[in-house]
Amino acid sequence: MNHRYSQSDIDAVYRVIAERRDIRHFLPHPVDPDLLQRLLQAAHLGPSVGFMQPWRFIRIADRSRREAIHALVEQERILTAQALGEREDEFMRLKVEGIRDCGEVLVAALMDGRERHVFGRRTLPEMDLASVACAIQNMWLAARAEGIGMGWVSLFDVDKLAALLEMPEGAKPVAVICLGHVKEFYARPMLEQEGWAARQSLDDLVFRDAWGNKEEKQ
Numbered sequence: 001m002n003h004r005y006s007q008s009d010i011d012a013v014y015r016v017i018a019e020r021r022d023i024r025h026f027l028p029h030p031v032d033p034d035l036l037q038r039l040l041q042a043a044h045l046g047p048s049v050g051f052m053q054p055w056r057f058i059r060i061a062d063r064s065r066r067e068a069i070h071a072l073v074e075q076e077r078i079l080t081a082q083a084l085g086e087r088e089d090e091f092m093r094l095k096v097e098g099i100r101d102c103g104e105v106l107v108a109a110l111m112d113g114r115e116r117h118v119f120g121r122r123t124l125p126e127m128d129l130a131s132v133a134c135a136i137q138n139m140w141l142a143a144r145a146e147g148i149g150m151g152w153v154s155l156f157d158v159d160k161l162a163a164l165l166e167m168p169e170g171a172k173p174v175a176v177i178c179l180g181h182v183k184e185f186y187a188r189p190m191l192e193q194e195g196w197a198a199r200q201s202l203d204d205l206v207f208r209d210a211w212g213n214k215e216e217k218q
Contacts, residue, residue, distance in 0.1 A: 016145050023149030024095045024190060026180035031103040035146060039179070042142035043108075046135030049127040050119030055135040058165055060105040068164055069107075069156070069176060070099040076155040094194060097153045102180035107161070108136055112170035132174050139177070149182035 004010070040057060048054060060066050077096055081088045099105055114121075114128050121127050136152065143150040153176040161173045191197050208215050 012145075016141050019185065020140055020144045021149070021186045022190060023151045023178070023180075023182055023185070024098050026098045026102040026149055026178065026182055028101060029103055029181040031148065031179055031181070035148065036104060036179070039139050039142050039146070039148070043135040043139040046131065046138045048131035048134070049121060050117055052114070052117040052119070052121075052128065052131065054111045054114060054117075054128040055132045056109045056111050056171065058107040058109065060107065065164070066099060066105050069105065069161065070097075072156045072160055072164070073097050073099060073153060073176065076157060080155060090196070094191070094196065096155060097176070098151055098178045098180070099153065099176065102149075102151070102178040104179040106177040106179065107165060107173050108132060108175040108177055109162075109165075109167065110172040110174060112168045114170065129174065136175055136177070143179060144185075147181075149178075149180055149185065151178040152176075153178065 005013075036059075043055065043057070044053075046055070060069065073096075077092075081091045084091050110128055110132055114125075117128070140150050140152075154174075156173070156176060158173055161176075162171065165173065167173070186193060189199070192199060203214070206215050207213050
């Protein structure tokens, strides 16, 4: 039995993976509500350990609350720059978020009460976070396919953002997500284009049987 997709569908999957970008530059156009719902549904179809579905999404509709989130990110941007030492000035020249500019801001969070879920987490409790990351990646790929830019912002004080969003005890913000229309998508990841880092070779990251054993070329 052949379960393979058509070649055009396969090509589309690999294309959207290759062309996904962490976007920081947005146009100030609104995101269609139906499109936003499709992106959230794509996230909700993400895999989760024990089918616990630990993701929660808060849509930031109030402009003053969006500005407050931006202020938290700016505080952490400065602290991160200071922690980078000799790369501080280089980091401060980077655009690291588009919270004020994008059409929609969401906060992706871990739910509260996660200790109830043991399946798949007894020895690896952080798998709830991995599940949320998978949901975010689903949204990212769907957004790219729809021609919508998406940026994942992680520069914030977790406790301050949780308090700002009135989260219950045990819930935890994971990402500030910027969604919006773009003039263009970056040809390469922005941090690569800006010279911050280079993509590592896959050959250096794949081992055979034990750590450090490189796969032999055929």
